[in-house]
Amino acid sequence: MGRRESSAMVLLALVLLHGVQAGRVLPVEEPDVSATVKATRVSVIIIGAGMSGITAGKTLSENGVKDLLILEARDEIGGRMMTHDFGGITIEKGANWIEGVNGPNVNPIIPIAKEIGLVNDRSDFENITNNIYGANGKVDLEVAEPANKFIEDLYESSESLALRLTNDTDVSVLTAQRFYGRFPVTPVEMALDYWYNDFTSAEPPRITSLKNTQPLPTDAIFGDDVYFVHDPRGYKSVVHHLANSYLENKNETITDNRLKLNTLVNKIEYSKEGVEVTTKDGTVYTSDYAIVSVSLGVLQSTAIDFVPDLPFWKLKAIYTFDMAVYTKIFLKFSKKFWSSGSGNKFWLYADERRGYYPIWENLDSEFPDANVLMVTVTDEESRRIEQQPDSETLDEIMGVLKNMFGKDVPTADDIYVPKWVADPLFRGSYSNWPVGAEPIVFQQLQAPVENIYFTGEHTSELYSGYVHGAHLQGMSIANSLLDCKKNQKCAPTAQVYDNLSRDCAGHLEAERNREKLMWRKKIARLEKELTEARHVK
Numbered sequence: 001m002g003r004r005e006s007s008a009m010v011l012l013a014l015v016l017l018h019g020v021q022a023g024r025v026l027p028v029e030e031p032d033v034s035a036t037v038k039a040t041r042v043s044v045i046i047i048g049a050g051m052s053g054i055t056a057g058k059t060l061s062e063n064g065v066k067d068l069l070i071l072e073a074r075d076e077i078g079g080r081m082m083t084h085d086f087g088g089i090t091i092e093k094g095a096n097w098i099e100g101v102n103g104p105n106v107n108p109i110i111p112i113a114k115e116i117g118l119v120n121d122r123s124d125f126e127n128i129t130n131n132i133y134g135a136n137g138k139v140d141l142e143v144a145e146p147a148n149k150f151i152e153d154l155y156e157s158s159e160s161l162a163l164r165l166t167n168d169t170d171v172s173v174l175t176a177q178r179f180y181g182r183f184p185v186t187p188v189e190m191a192l193d194y195w196y197n198d199f200t201s202a203e204p205p206r207i208t209s210l211k212n213t214q215p216l217p218t219d220a221i222f223g224d225d226v227y228f229v230h231d232p233r234g235y236k237s238v239v240h241h242l243a244n245s246y247l248e249n250k251n252e253t254i255t256d257n258r259l260k261l262n263t264l265v266n267k268i269e270y271s272k273e274g275v276e277v278t279t280k281d282g283t284v285y286t287s288d289y290a291i292v293s294v295s296l297g298v299l300q301s302t303a304i305d306f307v308p309d310l311p312f313w314k315l316k317a318i319y320t321f322d323m324a325v326y327t328k329i330f331l332k333f334s335k336k337f338w339s340s341g342s343g344n345k346f347w348l349y350a351d352e353r354r355g356y357y358p359i360w361e362n363l364d365s366e367f368p369d370a371n372v373l374m375v376t377v378t379d380e381e382s383r384r385i386e387q388q389p390d391s392e393t394l395d396e397i398m399g400v401l402k403n404m405f406g407k408d409v410p411t412a413d414d415i416y417v418p419k420w421v422a423d424p425l426f427r428g429s430y431s432n433w434p435v436g437a438e439p440i441v442f443q444q445l446q447a448p449v450e451n452i453y454f455t456g457e458h459t460s461e462l463y464s465g466y467v468h469g470a471h472l473q474g475m476s477i478a479n480s481l482l483d484c485k486k487n488q489k490c491a492p493t494a495q496v497y498d499n500l501s502r503d504c505a506g507h508l509e510a511e512r513n514r515e516k517l518m519w520r521k522k523i524a525r526l527e528k529e530l531t532e533a534r535h536v537k
């Protein structure tokens, strides 16, 4: 903790010492001018090669815009569809399920999955009341069943309240629960409440918007079945398939030089004349348009310097929406101490502390001999766990497993704890709709600023947080760019938002400048103290 704060302070000091120009902080590391290459100007630069960026490129390409450049910081495409080799099996660190199956409409991911023969199975969530554990082992059915009935009723009641809310009224999921006179309090009730709510939204009922998440559009439109992907090629092979349809490749490995991997963007300058994108190594790429597909968490961070600053309405939308955290922790054992088979796939752990290692899934049917368990945590628990050594997490987990199955449970041989918040390329797992964010936030999240377009799962009003949301938005945003480029039908919305927020923006600007001034003074003092201290030594 202490170390984090002080390094942030030093960074801030460096930033501020470099001065402020026209209200903007200059980049800390000025790129080495000799390394600066002005590459040929292209029509569109896409930043980020996850599902949304790759889909946007495909739509552009199919509509004749082939002078593209896709800049991706990682050494592969796929983004949050990402695998990890865990003791010989391929596990999904990020997206795992095709969600929204067997409903009235076909989820667009399904035909792609079928085409490439993606290995996946329907998850069976039945029988959960038979698989609830607490501090003293298995919870009796006499306790579990009434608790489950209560939480299910509560869920249905809040859903019906959601449908009756007028357009301009929204409440949190917790507020809706309170309307029904009683909300979850016992460990078993809290675990079930988590199972029905947080397991999807990755944030607690206190935060999540009721009106916009119940009923969930993905369930209502595409169906509420979910299919767990366990393909050795990874869920990311869906993105590879889309990429291979328009990027040159040899034996399915992309060789097209319009895709630049290991290319971290840290500055985007835009004006009526075009876009200049600067990467970490100092290369400058120029284009007429850009499509930014980085996660909401990245947009909320200072990783990419937009010049000029994004307008107030855009920043407000970015800062209003939530980047949630969802962490799947994997454990490998020398032997199974649990019973497999249907009706035993998912278990709940009901602790007095809500969200303490609550959701368990054995991967027996997917990886029969691997003896792997997966436990899911979210939100503050994810943040807490990311900060501690994995050995401490393992100790906590072993404590929980001993509560569940008895003291003879063998210690896991291996543990894998993804760190989504710490990862500067994601800063969280997926977005969640918080109470207080009106649907207009989505129009603002996706509205272009001059020639900079925005896509990604977080810009999808109906399917934010999902793979299909990222995919559908990639198409939609590319189409809106095409409409502007080809037919001069450009999204007029930016001007509307600008007008609405002009007054407010003025105040904010002044506020920011005051803050900067205050910090600069403080940093200058600290710097002076540091220099003096060094002098004494």
Ligand SMILES: Cc1cc2nc3c(=O)[nH]c(=O)nc-3n(C[C@H](O)[C@H](O)[C@H](O)COP(=O)(O)OP(=O)(O)OC[C@H]3O[C@@H](n4cnc5c(N)ncnc54)[C@H](O)[C@@H]3O)c2cc1C
Pocket: 047, 048, 049, 050, 051, 052, 053, 071, 072, 073, 074, 077, 078, 079, 080, 081, 093, 094, 095, 096, 097, 098, 099, 263, 264, 265, 266, 293, 294, 295, 298, 303, 304, 326, 327, 328, 420, 424, 425, 426, 428, 429, 430, 455, 456, 457, 458, 465, 466, 467, 468, 470
């Ligand atoms: C743990 C977890 C579980 C999930 N489970 C599911 C699930 O079961 N089902 C489901 O449908 N969805 C799930 N999701 C959500 C799903 O993965 C996302 O909605 C989707 O993959 C997002 O795609 P995207 O293209 O919008 O963003 P991303 O995949 O984040 O793509 C953005 C790309 O930008 C790159 N980038 C970032 N910063 C820079 C920079 N400065 N310069 C250059 N490149 C940069 C990143 O490396 C990344 O490749 C899950 C996500 C996580 C993390």
Ligand SMILES: *[C@@H]1O[C@H](CO)[C@@H](O)[C@H](O)[C@H]1NC(C)=O
Pocket: 167
């Ligand atoms: C509420 O919003 C929906 C969808 O935008 C719209 O069709 C409906 O007319 C609105 N109802 C009222 C009372 O404003």
Ligand SMILES: *[C@@H]1O[C@H](CO)[C@@H](O)[C@H](O)[C@H]1NC(C)=O
Pocket: 251
């Ligand atoms: C194609 O790639 C696969 C998987 O990477 C590999 O096993 C195979 O040998 C490759 N084939 C050729 C012709 O290079």
Ligand SMILES: *[C@@H]1O[C@H](CO)[C@@H](O)[C@H](O)[C@H]1NC(C)=O
Pocket: 127, 130, 131, 342, 343, 344
């Ligand atoms: C439900 O779970 C219990 C306990 O794990 C198990 O004994 C039972 O067979 C399961 N029932 C069904 C229908 O799968």
Ligand SMILES: *[C@@H]1O[C@H](CO)[C@@H](O)[C@H](O)[C@H]1NC(C)=O
Pocket: 495, 496, 499
């Ligand atoms: C925004 O405000 C300007 C100046 O007041 C005005 O000319 C313009 O028509 C407004 N645009 C929209 C879309 O309301």
